[in-house]
Amino acid sequence: MVQGKDKFEKISKEEKISLMFDLINSFRIVRSPLETALFLQDLLTAKEIRNLSIRLRIAKLLLAGKNQREIIDELHTSFATINKVKVWINQGGDGFKNVIEKLPLKWDIPKKLPRGPIEYHLPQTLIALAQHGVARSQDKKVEKFVQAIDDKKELDRGLQKMFDEYYKERAIEQKLLVTKLKFKEKISRPE
Numbered sequence: 001m002v003q004g005k006d007k008f009e010k011i012s013k014e015e016k017i018s019l020m021f022d023l024i025n026s027f028r029i030v031r032s033p034l035e036t037a038l039f040l041q042d043l044l045t046a047k048e049i050r051n052l053s054i055r056l057r058i059a060k061l062l063l064a065g066k067n068q069r070e071i072i073d074e075l076h077t078s079f080a081t082i083n084k085v086k087v088w089i090n091q092g093g094d095g096f097k098n099v100i101e102k103l104p105l106k107w108d109i110p111k112k113l114p115r116g117p118i119e120y121h122l123p124q125t126l127i128a129l130a131q132h133g134v135a136r137s138q139d140k141k142v143e144k145f146v147q148a149i150d151d152k153k154e155l156d157r158g159l160q161k162m163f164d165e166y167y168k169e170r171a172i173e174q175k176l177l178v179t180k181l182k183f184k185e186k187i188s189r190p191e
Contacts, residue, residue: 037145046153058085059096060103107135 011019026043030036040049054077061071068082089096108131 033141037141037148041145041148041152045156046149049149054081055085056096056100058082059089059093060100062086062089063097063100107131107138 008016026039030039044052054075057075058071058077058081061074062082062085066074068079071077071082072079085096
C-alpha cells in the first residue's frame with residue numbers, strides 16, 4: 001500500500017488535479033441508482049465499497065444523534081473508525097450532511113397486515129401492499145448489486161492469485177538468471 005502512495009506522489013501536480021477532476025465529475029455524471037451501482041461496481045473493490053458504506057452509515061447515525069456504543073452495536077465497527085468519521089464531520093462535514101439529508105427513504109417490508117375483514121382495513125391494506133412492493137423493488141436492486149460485488153470479489157481473488165503466481169515465476173527466473181551470470185562471471189575470471 002505504501003508503494004502505491006509513493007507512486008501517486010511521483011505524479012505531477014497538474015496530473016493529480018486532472019485525476020481528481022475526472023473522479024469528481026464521474027460521480028456527478030451518474031444519474032440513477034442503477035448507473036451509480038454499476039459505476040461503483042466497476043470502480044471499487046468489494047472491500048472499498050463495504051468500507052465506504054460503513055463510513056456513510058456511521059455519519060448518518062452520528063448526525064441522527066446516536067452515540068458511539070449504539071453505532072458499534074449496530075454496525076460492529078471500531079471506535080477508531082467512528083471517531084475518524086466524527087472528526088471529519090466536525091472538521092466540516094458538509095459533504096456528509098448534504099448527501100445524508102437527500103438520501104431517499106429505505107422502505108421496510110410490512111411485518112403484519114391488519115386483522116379482520118379486508119373491507120374494514122382496505123386503506124391500511126393498500127398502503128401496506130404498496131409499501132411491500134416498493135420495499136421489495138428496492139431490496140432486489142440492492143441484492144443484485146451485492147451479488148455483483150461478491151462476484152467481483154471472487155474475480156479479484158482469482159486475478160490476485162494469477163498475478164502472484166506469475167510474478168513469483170518471474171522472480172524465480174530472475175534469480176536463476178542472476179545465478180547463471182554470477183556463475184559465468186566466476187568461471188570466466190582468471191585465478
